[in-house]
Amino acid sequence: MIVQCEQCQKQFKLNPENIKRPSVKVRCSNCQNVFSVSRPEPAGVVETALTSPEVKSPPPTRPTSSRRLLILLIPLLVIAGGLALWLYVPWPVSTKTVPQTTGIEQLHLVKSRGFFIDNKQAGQLFVIQGRVRNDFPVPRRWIHLRAKLYTTDGQTARQLDFYAGTMLSDQQLQSVPLAELLGLIQRPPIKQDRVQTIAAREEVTFTVPFGDLPELTELSDYSVEILASQPA
Structure with a gap:
């Protein structure tokens, strides 16, 4: 298959068998831009329905008189049993409980991008930057995230847990030691x-650098997931 760089428009030939996931990240050898390539869809398969021969059911048989009596008694027994439970069994008083929450139900990743940058001490870094939007009706704090890098066979190559709210500049990424970042x-x-708190409907940025x-x-790819947050 032929893929084209979104930035410099240069085309490259790529073997689709090397694309193990639905979407992978590739880097342009001409301008170093990182962009996504989707795996081509396989040809569809037409399904044919098989009709089974019609099977005639035997004619219905009329229930006997004892069977008819049993059918009439079953609803009466069920009603009598339910009434006895209602009258004689003590029922506990229900209390309204507040469901537990991890604090992520109304947090959403708005946008993210990945790129390479050279650090003076750690060498080449892969950096993920993005934003998280707080759709809770109240402020939140301590938005905890997890970022992963994946290999071409879908395995996790690197993983980092971090907090949103700290945006690192290109100058910091190039000059500050990785451990300090x-x-x-x-x-x-x-x-x-x-x-730092994030107001309702407000967005907060994040940056996470990967070294080594x-x-x-x-x-082949990366992912970012929201782990937890706390009420402000």
């Missing part, structure tokens, strides 16, 4: 000496 994103963000990468030909 991870320290900034793996603790709850602080804004003006206070825990495997061979680039072994990487």
Whole structure:
């Protein structure tokens, strides 16, 4: 199959058998842009329905008198048993409970992108940046995320847990040691000496850098999932 870079429009030949997932990330050898390539859909299969020969059912038989009596007694016995339970069995008073929540039901990933950048000390990094929107009617804080890199066979190559709210600039990604970058994103963000909160309908950014990468030909995709959050 032929794929085309979204940025420089250069075309490349790619073997579709190397695409193990529905969508993989590839890097343009011309401009280094990272973009998605979808696996081609296989040809559809036409299903044919088989008709089974009609089977004649035997004629219905009339129930005997004792069977008719039993049919009439069953509803009466059920009603009598239910009435006895209602009158003589003590029923507990129900109390309304609030369902437990992990705090992610109304948090949504708005957008994310992945790109490579060179760090002076750690070498090449793969960076994921994006935003999370708080669709709760009240403010939230401590939005905890997990990012993963996948190999071409669908295995997890790298994994990092971190907090949204800390946006790292390109200058920081290039000059600050990787351990310090991870320290900034793996603790709850602080804004003006206070825990950062995200108001209702507000979006918050995130950045997560991956170092010590495997061979680039072994990487195919990444994912970001929301793990938890707390009420502000």
